[in-house]
Amino acid sequence: MVNAQIGIIGGSGLYQMDALKNVEEVTLDTPFGAPSGSFIVGELAGTPVAFLARHGRGHHLLPSEIPFRANIHGMKQLGVKYLISASAVGSLQAEAKPLDMVVPDQFIDRTRQRISTFFGEGIVAHIGFGNPICPQLAQCLSTAIASLELEGVTLHNRGTYVCMEGPAFSTIAESNLYRSWGGTVIGMTNLPEAKLAREAEIAYATLALVTDYDCWHPDHDHVTVEMVIGNLQKNAVNAQRVILETVQQLAANPFDSIAHSALRYAVLTPPDKFPAATYEKLSLLLDKYYSPSR
Numbered sequence: 001m002v003n004a005q006i007g008i009i010g011g012s013g014l015y016q017m018d019a020l021k022n023v024e025e026v027t028l029d030t031p032f033g034a035p036s037g038s039f040i041v042g043e044l045a046g047t048p049v050a051f052l053a054r055h056g057r058g059h060h061l062l063p064s065e066i067p068f069r070a071n072i073h074g075m076k077q078l079g080v081k082y083l084i085s086a087s088a089v090g091s092l093q094a095e096a097k098p099l100d101m102v103v104p105d106q107f108i109d110r111t112r113q114r115i116s117t118f119f120g121e122g123i124v125a126h127i128g129f130g131n132p133i134c135p136q137l138a139q140c141l142s143t144a145i146a147s148l149e150l151e152g153v154t155l156h157n158r159g160t161y162v163c164m165e166g167p168a169f170s171t172i173a174e175s176n177l178y179r180s181w182g183g184t185v186i187g188m189t190n191l192p193e194a195k196l197a198r199e200a201e202i203a204y205a206t207l208a209l210v211t212d213y214d215c216w217h218p219d220h221d222h223v224t225v226e227m228v229i230g231n232l233q234k235n236a237v238n239a240q241r242v243i244l245e246t247v248q249q250l251a252a253n254p255f256d257s258i259a260h261s262a263l264r265y266a267v268l269t270p271p272d273k274f275p276a277a278t279y280e281k282l283s284l285l286l287d288k289y290y291s292p293s294r
Ligand SMILES: CSC[C@H]1O[C@H](OP(=O)(O)O)[C@H](O)[C@@H]1O
Pocket: 010, 011, 012, 013, 054, 055, 063, 086, 087, 088, 089, 166, 187, 188, 189, 190, 225, 228, 229
């Protein structure tokens, strides 16, 4: 099996990494079904990475249809310890303008139809999620963005990502509500990913690419798909430069994240009560702690 410690999930407008070398397409199955598509494994500046387009390469999956569990499980199978998510977001604050980059440190969950856990079916676990983003990985992203001095791009190195269900964009009333809650940006995908990555003990951070002002700003048009993709196309080259720089930093200075031991005290069910079939589904996550005692 191919091994890549760094994973990249590309969102709307980022369906491939142009700088990848020695590329191999890997099709994986998981106990949680099929991922969004095949993983593209290759080298970025000599470092092995695994890339996945979360909506599929032809963008055929709605946010609510993305097989988040399979995607994260697939990354885990490939050996990923650090996961970078690149995502299009609307801005909820005037200072975060289209084409800016935000590295959020918090989430607000407004999803309704997502399965955001690997657990259940007889094995109960509760991970800590107070700090949902890995601070060191977020710092790597921020350092990379700052070091590139990208023209016209302001870095916002913290912020709250509101994750809505979609697929319709928000109403003005909702957008203003999220602003009053302190939301910085809004998207439809990153929260289930972050929760599942934490359960899989993978450090996760988001590179949020601002594409629009959602619908709250009196001086800007309401968000449309055309606006999102137009701005992302302008910024996709910069986003790939940021990811490349981050991967180089990470390869030179790997670190231990709190995410890497998230399950140590999370499981409540005694191991002798684990249903065998459920344990088998979760063995990639749980063997590290329980295999010898079972
Ligand atoms: C194309 S606009 C809405 C769409 O874009 C964002 O996707 P991603 O997070 O995968 O970049 C947003 O979350 C919606 O899924």
